[in-house]
Amino acid sequence: MDTQNLLFSLFCFFLLSLFSGQQQIVEGSRVSPFAFRPQKLFVFGDSYADTGNNRKALASSWKFPYGITFPGKPAGRFSDGRVLTDYVAGYLGIKTPIPYRWRKELAGRLKYGVNFAYGGTGVFDTLVQEPNMTTQIDFFQQLLNDSVYTKRGLKTSVALVSVAGNDYSAYIARNGSAAGFPAFIGSVVSQLTVNLKRIHGLGVRKIAVSALQPLGCLPQSTAQFSFEQCNATENTLVNLHNQLLVQAVNNLNKQTNSTSFIVLDLYDAFWTVFNQKEAHQVSPTFENPFQPCCVGVTAGFSCGSVDEHGVKKYTLCSNPKSTFFWDTVHPTQEGWQAVYSTPAFQNSLKQL
Template identity: 30%
Template sequence: MFTFGDSYIDTGNFVIMAANPAMPVWQDKPPYGMTFFGHPAGRISDGRVIVDFIAEQFGLPLLRASLQNSSDVSKGVNFAVGGATAIDVGFYERSKLVQFQLLNNSLNVQLGWFEELKPSICNTTKECRDRFSKALFFVGELGVNDYSVVWNAGKTEDQVKPHVPKVVQKIAMAVERLIKEGAVYVVVPGNPPYGCSPTMLTLRSSLNRTKNYDRIGCLNDVNRVARRHNSLLRVAIGALRVKYPRTTIIFADFYHPIISILQNPSRFGVTGPDTLRACCGGGGKYNWNTSAVCGMPGVTAYKDPSAFINWDGVHYTEATYRYIAKGWLYGPFADPPILKCRSPLI
């Protein structure tokens, strides 16, 4: 397995890349990792993330983060980084959408790391194509951070929407680039319903008019952008399937698994005080605020993360990731389900 994306599938690159004594990283502090590993393990969750469950399904070891510089890359590598964007970060800095320097961890950068690592994986073009034809690639999730940058700059839905085709194009270009390298099985996850995240709900709490929220309590405008992204991404995948008929490109639905839990929480064992609250946080309506984020001294988590959908305001609990992984492997949340593909992995 070779994976590219952001914090939803990162297995350690962010905490390595962002380590800075002047600006502490909280994601490598307890209670991160409390559920499965018993200690912080690079995942921005209480335990395993989606690609961990996928790796376990195929009998592969949990993927190492590429920045760990492991000598053993024979079973795959994870290039995903928390905060990664599909569009190069320079675009957002030049556009003055951020007032600080972003980590240089965009999709293009991750693809560059992949190219640098290729000599450790294979020696000739033929050998590389053979190895990659038997691998499972993940490109995404990507896009949430691109749109968050624009939302957090105080922009409106009409100002965020024009970025969607550009983001989708970058993802499609990355998929095509990997296909040309020899990839035959590629999973492309869409966006989750980010309008249901404690972070966005808190930051946009001034939008207190009823029409801004759906019946679950999520932000309509943010989720409309996510659905627009997913719709265009499906179209782009369809075009790539026509162009490369011998390649299996799987659209992995990240949106509807979350919505299905939110709509019927008790069925999934979600019994927290509010389905939209974070498990780990510093208080407030959604248990998230900028001055007391998960991992900071004194910030605690509820004892049973599996009773929550959201872990720290942005990311999901291991229990949620397990449910999503199962839906991608067996259906109904993947088109086609990973385990129904005619893959040499199976």
């Protein structure tokens, strides 16, 4: 074997070892009785679903201490371990699909689907230079044009579409206030509807789109209340988004005379976990669900940040399993496990 082939083989071995842990079904998952047996999962969206698409030079998900729980090192997930995609794949009984960026190096894994999600992105362009959802679907369509997948093969496929609020964060950053927010929410849901219809038109049998989680309860919002309460104004706007989304999904099912589209109820799932504390049924797992595990020590720093001398500028909790949130936006693996286990989330999945 010549040097070039040897290096390529070693590189492929590294990638396989990096993603090998994704092949196991996550703890607590099960294969439910489907009308069809899903064989592929295609993922679109943002950091709640991304498993390694973002560029290493730009994303915190490739920095320590991300990934310390799973797979044991930074691997592109915005958490200490598994994320939404892993739990949905586990429920379907299939292996977590590889990130789109590794499609050539790990071509043998394409049979399980592809993850097109990029952290920080949205339905529209946001504040990151990564592909928005329309472009992600373009990537998917190109794979179909290249005959990587066939229409017949897509009849046993499921799509996961994650929308975690980056469009709204970008709106606030650009406009400085929430003025005009209701109209913008309408435009986001309208474009999201176009995207869902397009994915279905390309041949995907079932499409699950996430409802917005209570954005006002993310640590970036609860910090001003010493991580003790949520921002009710933000959650009111979230409710508008979710109401419009449910209406849109119902209309899509009527238009297609099907039950192809479902909403994953992240909102109620998150609240179920949070309300354990409010009802004085404090779980030993999450003593304060709004307190993140990993945070920057001062403004301008975040989880994984280091200064010019390589000195870490963040604090890390002693046990990520004791916290619901990993950083100021994303759940821990234990947090996702708790969300996955709620009746609201399980009832949503049963519609697949």
